Amino acid sequence: MTVEINKVKQPIADHSSQLVHLTDQTMEERKQALLNRMGERGLSALVIYADKEHGSNFEYLTGFIPRFEEGLQILNQDGSSTLILGNENYNKVRYSRTPSEGKKCSLFSLPNQPMQEVSELDNLLADTTIDTSQKVGLVGWKLIPTMTDQYDLPHFIVNALENRIGKENLVNATGLYIDPAYGARVTNNANEIAHYEYGSSLASDAVLDAMNQLSVGKSETEIGQLLTKEGQYQTVVTIAAFGQRFLNANLYPLDKPLKLSDKVALTVAYRGGLSSRSGYAVETNEQMESIDPAYLEEVVKPYFAAYHYWLTTIRIGQKGGDFFKQFNDFYPQSNYGWELCPGHLTANEEWLSSPFYPGSKATVQSGMIFQVDFIPSQAGHNGVSAESTVAIADEDLRHNIQEDYPELWERIQERRNYLKTELNIQLSEELLPLASTLAYYRPFFLNKDLALTIQ
Numbered sequence: 001m002t003v004e005i006n007k008v009k010q011p012i013a014d015h016s017s018q019l020v021h022l023t024d025q026t027m028e029e030r031k032q033a034l035l036n037r038m039g040e041r042g043l044s045a046l047v048i049y050a051d052k053e054h055g056s057n058f059e060y061l062t063g064f065i066p067r068f069e070e071g072l073q074i075l076n077q078d079g080s081s082t083l084i085l086g087n088e089n090y091n092k093v094r095y096s097r098t099p100s101e102g103k104k105c106s107l108f109s110l111p112n113q114p115m116q117e118v119s120e121l122d123n124l125l126a127d128t129t130i131d132t133s134q135k136v137g138l139v140g141w142k143l144i145p146t147m148t149d150q151y152d153l154p155h156f157i158v159n160a161l162e163n164r165i166g167k168e169n170l171v172n173a174t175g176l177y178i179d180p181a182y183g184a185r186v187t188n189n190a191n192e193i194a195h196y197e198y199g200s201s202l203a204s205d206a207v208l209d210a211m212n213q214l215s216v217g218k219s220e221t222e223i224g225q226l227l228t229k230e231g232q233y234q235t236v237v238t239i240a241a242f243g244q245r246f247l248n249a250n251l252y253p254l255d256k257p258l259k260l261s262d263k264v265a266l267t268v269a270y271r272g273g274l275s276s277r278s279g280y281a282v283e284t285n286e287q288m289e290s291i292d293p294a295y296l297e298e299v300v301k302p303y304f305a306a307y308h309y310w311l312t313t314i315r316i317g318q319k320g321g322d323f324f325k326q327f328n329d330f331y332p333q334s335n336y337g338w339e340l341c342p343g344h345l346t347a348n349e350e351w352l353s354s355p356f357y358p359g360s361k362a363t364v365q366s367g368m369i370f371q372v373d374f375i376p377s378q379a380g381h382n383g384v385s386a387e388s389t390v391a392i393a394d395e396d397l398r399h400n401i402q403e404d405y406p407e408l409w410e411r412i413q414e415r416r417n418y419l420k421t422e423l424n425i426q427l428s429e430e431l432l433p434l435a436s437t438l439a440y441y442r443p444f445f446l447n448k449d450l451a452l453t454i455q
Helices: 024-040 057-061 090-095 119-126 155-167 188-213 220-227 285-291 297-315 319-328 395-404 406-422
Strands: 003-006 043-051 071-074 081-083 101-102 135-139 171-174 238-243 263-270 273-280 369-372 388-392 430-433 450-454
Touching: 003 297, 024 043, 024 057, 024 071, 024 188, 043 057, 057 071, 057 220, 071 297, 081 090, 081 369, 090 101, 119 155, 119 285, 135 155, 155 171, 155 263, 188 263, 188 273, 188 369, 188 388, 188 406, 220 238, 220 263, 273 285, 273 369, 285 297, 297 369, 406 430
Parallel strands: 043 135, 081 101, 135 171
Antiparallel strands: 003 450, 043 071, 071 081, 238 263, 263 273, 273 388, 369 388, 388 430
């Protein structure tokens, strides 16, 4: 197997612009999955925290995040639910996908809005039905090893819960949602995959549009505008960066124009997946060699070979630790400098969790949605990236997608065919591209005809 540069057709921008809503059946399945896990672990209630940046576990059953405020959901083993929300989100209780009682807590609101003393939360919790017959699990958003009696929630909330329930009766239960071995959120049914494909394909089309509009003289803001699509919430900071990044600590697109030989970084993410590309604004390898000698041979081609290895090696049932070792043997961290997990799960947030780390016993499961995400960092060279999103599905799940979402199934098959005919990448039946630009990488960003292929 070798990596070559060939003239290929561009992938088709195939985002449908039709959001697939989560069904009532899916929401009930989600709730039951959590209740089952609570029973297995001796938990009589969960307290789920949310803020704008960390609202996805809360959103899993409610269908919304508390936007600019904070919130709690209390879920009891009998299925009853209470939402505690701030001044400007309390009115969302009636829209919750999981029927819930509501309580308003001004402490969860913005600074200098009408706000009571900190004892307000103690009083609210005292008046809230919380099943304390067994342990009560607190759900934040991090998975910190060995952290069973500490919590990534604001102290005033933890303190109020300790006062109400007793410190000895609380445990960290974030894993019930996102642990790659047993979390409820790490796998998806056909409805959820169709729901998330909307954002994955939207990000993919946006990056393809941005790549096609790259030209000398275009500004970061002009290209950045192309990455912002359909008014959707972006789950990471959008990147449209040329040349030297982070000047004056800036993270966002500027009016800086693209120059020949500039470094280029493009990234956007919506709920369901992220797409990115990084490389150089050049037309030929000679131009690239003049600014980053051997970049193509030492960075880009090994990266693409590893990308191909990732796509053609992953299988349902693999242990995450085994996959990590296999990938590291093929594409060693010691040589290529990638520091994070070689791929991770994605959902409402761009990074949910990952089964791929040393010693991981979590297995690759049908229904997982992955970001193909590993970024080399090699001394003396620019980085390279072609992040995209795939689902992995057994025969039953594939059948459900085909039956319930035939237009999505057709897009998936067209993407698989593109990979085979244009890039010479043959995917297993289990792997379902959720974006048309999966594995599509132009080594010379100003040459729109050439791409990397497998020979």
